[in-house]
Amino acid sequence: MxxxxxxxxxxxxxxxxxxxxxxxxxxxxxxxxxxxxRTRLDPLPRMQAQAGPCIECQHAPERPEHKEAYSYLLGLYLGDGCVSAHPRTGHYLRIACGNTWPGLIDACETAMRMINPARCAYRKQAQGYVSVASYSQHWPCLFPQHGPGKKHERRIALEPWQQAIVDAHPWEFIRGLIHSDGCRITNWTTRLVGGERKRYEYPRYFFSNKSDDIRKLFSDALDRVGVEWTTLARGSDPFNISIARKASVALMDTHVGPKY
The missing domain is CATH 1.10.10 (Arc Repressor Mutant, subunit A)
Incomplete structure (x- = not known):
């Protein structure tokens, strides 16, 4: 301001x-x-919602009603979402979704409508992506990880009530994180078979995020569902989590699958 x-x-x-x-x-x-x-020189008064949780959300563990949708939306938010103050409606939640994945955009909007107490959300086309957004005074209460600056430059930790939801619905959380900062790709290599070098392809999942805390939340959820993973460094920075073992990829395909 x-x-x-x-x-x-x-x-x-x-x-x-x-x-x-x-x-x-x-x-x-x-x-x-x-x-x-030009029309209003004086700053608008700060919203009450910026000072802390609203009265209706004091008992946050009881929220939200649709916990599977919340676990998915939490994963999307930690990857490509932000909560910002709005001068009239309290706060708005925005999640950036690539134009390439219309199914992801639909799933994001559906989850956002289910979690917003007002049951509203809308889309705004930007260059190369769609911003799915929704206004509510409750977003800071539902996503207490919001704050100034980039997520990887501050501590990110789940509240006990959030962790309980993720523990109960880990696959939805994993799916949200993959849909935001992950992908399913096909790798290839070559092998000698009968003296002849042949191409061999295999599927693999990647999750990339600069935040050590968010990567830890992702890997903890993978451990919970029995998915084996490894860390791949980009230079000296361990930005990438890889899932390549056949059984683990099969689990991911069953519960997550490629973006669509």
């Missing part, structure tokens, strides 16, 4: 005949924000 003096300085540059684009580049303030200050 920008103070009044910062707003006045930006508007003064516009008054001098500068374009919104040039003022935005110089100040680092978005054009939309500068444009809105």
């Amino acid at each position: 920008y103070d009044v003096s910062t707003r006045k300085r930006a508007l003064a540059l516009v008054t001098q005949g500068r374009s919104l684009n040039s003022v935005s580049k110089e100040t680092g303030i978005s054009r939309a924000a500068i444009r809105s200050w």
Whole structure:
């Protein structure tokens, strides 16, 4: 939130005949924000929801009603989601879904509608992806992992009531994480068979995330359902979790499958 003096300085540059684009580049303030200050200079009061959980969500372990959908949506949120304050409706949850996977977009919107107490969600097309979003004052209560900055730059830990849901519905959680930051691919190698080198293909799942905490949540869920995994480093950074053993891939195919 920008103070009044910062707003006045930006508007003064516009008054001098500068374009919104040039003022935005110089100040680092978005054009939309500068444009809105022309009609309202004073900052809006902070929402009560930003101070902590709303009264209706004080007993968070009792929420949400549809726990399987929540476990899936939690996986999506930890991968490609964010919770942000909104000046009128409290907060909004947004999850970025690639255009390539229309089934994933449908599943994300369905889960979001089931978990939002208002049962509402919508889609907004962006360049290369669809943003599935929903407004509610309850999102900070339902996703207490939200906060300033990038997820991999702060600690991510589940609340006891969230962990209980993930423990009860691990496959939905795994599926949400794969749908956000994972994939199923076909690897290949060559083998000598009867003196002749032949190509050999095999399926494999990958999960990639910079957050050590989120990767640990993923691998703990894999351990819970009996899926064997290994860590593959990108340079010196262990960003990737690989699932390649035949039996484990078969389990993943049964409960998760490729994106669609």
